[in-house]
Amino acid sequence: MTTGTPVLELRGVSKSFGAVQALYQVDFHVSAGEVMALVGDNGAGKSTLIKCIAGIYPIDSGQILFDGKPVHIHGPKDAAALGIEIVYQDLALADNLDVVQNMFLGREETQGLLRLDETKMEARAAETLKSLSVTTIRSVRQTVAGLSGGQRQSVAVAKAVMWNSRVVILDEPTAALGVAQTRQVLELVKRLGEQGLAVILISHNLHDIFEVADNITVLRLGQNVGEMKRTETTQQKVVEAITAGALSEVPGQAEAVA
Numbered sequence: 197m198t199t200g201t202p203v204l205e206l207r208g209v210s211k212s213f214g215a216v217q218a219l220y221q222v223d224f225h226v227s228a229g230e231v232m233a234l235v236g237d238n239g240a241g242k243s244t245l246i247k248c249i250a251g252i253y254p255i256d257s258g259q260i261l262f263d264g265k266p267v268h269i270h271g272p273k274d275a276a277a278l279g280i281e282i283v284y285q286d287l288a289l290a291d292n293l294d295v296v297q298n299m300f301l302g303r304e305e306t307q308g309l310l311r312l313d314e315t316k317m318e319a320r321a322a323e324t325l326k327s328l329s330v331t332t333i334r335s336v337r338q339t340v341a342g343l344s345g346g347q348r349q350s351v352a353v354a355k356a357v358m359w360n361s362r363v364v365i366l367d368e369p370t371a372a373l374g375v376a377q378t379r380q381v382l383e384l385v386k387r388l389g390e391q392g393l394a395v396i397l398i399s400h401n402l403h404d405i406f407e408v409a410d411n412i413t414v415l416r417l418g419q420n421v422g423e424m425k426r427t428e429t430t431q432q433k434v435v436e437a438i439t440a441g442a443l444s445e446v447p448g449q450a451e452a453v454a
């Protein structure tokens with residue numbers, strides 16, 4: 197159930213680190229209600245792409261559009277103001293704090309929530325988890341240290357979607373999880389799409405991707421080498437694109453094409 201204009205679009209985005217061309221003229225887009233998988237081998241440029249979206253790295257050239265309008269994202273605050281939230285692989289939850297404290301952590305100043313009382317915060321956290329059908333966390337006053345990997349991932353996702361987000365980016369959300377917990381998180385990813393969010397899912401696990409993604413963008417050596425509809429492709433075709441997708445020539449880096 198995707199709609200019209202992409203929420204987020206990259207046009208011809210390039211980014212290099214010294215001699216390394218991490219991204220070369222990459223086009224990428226994601227719409228409301230769409231789960232877009234971003235795949236590619238190690239070093240393909242996936243993390244660099246999302247860090248450009250997050251404003252952590254400035255882009256060298258190209259354009260980022262939000263709701264069809266060019267935007268300049270200079271840092272995580274700009275990204276958050278647009279409603280772009282990223283759940284990084286290392287989760288960045290504080291073990292010694294409880295679920296509610298974690299979900300409000302770092303938001304107090306920006307959202308003027310210092311005055312929100314504990315009861316309201318607790319209710320808001322519980323409500324968000326419930327809206328995502330996260331039912332296995334018994335108490336939102338439990339410290340995060342006592343949660344399973346899947347529950348932690350759910351809290352990190354809930355934290356990301358609690359702030360009127362429009363785009364949620366998940367970097368390898370199931371990498372450290374067992375079978376049952378992976379299932380739990382994949383269900384959550386599906387639900388985010390169903391609730392109308394634009395979701396970008398980075399994963400090396402094609403099985404997971406084929407379970408939840410609507411579309412798949414393949415990066416290889418910093419280039420977009422293919423975009424496929426999940427229902428119109430196969431894991432084998434995606435693997436072929438990841439390992440041997442056709443590249444255009446990067447000026448000064450002819451060896452990458454050989």
Ligand SMILES: Nc1ncnc2c1ncn2[C@@H]1O[C@H](COP(=O)(O)OP(=O)(O)OP(=O)(O)O)[C@@H](O)[C@H]1O
Nearest residue numbers: 213216217218236237238239240241242243244245
């Ligand atoms: N801060 C940096 N400084 C220099 N080079 C970098 C930096 N970040 C990434 N690179 C290089 O850019 C290229 C793309 O890296 P990136 O981390 O985006 O890949 P990735 O697709 O996320 O890989 P992985 O699946 O291993 O996480 C690699 O060649 C990497 O070495």
Ligand SMILES: [Mg+2]
Nearest residue numbers: 239242243244
């Ligand atoms: Mg990476």
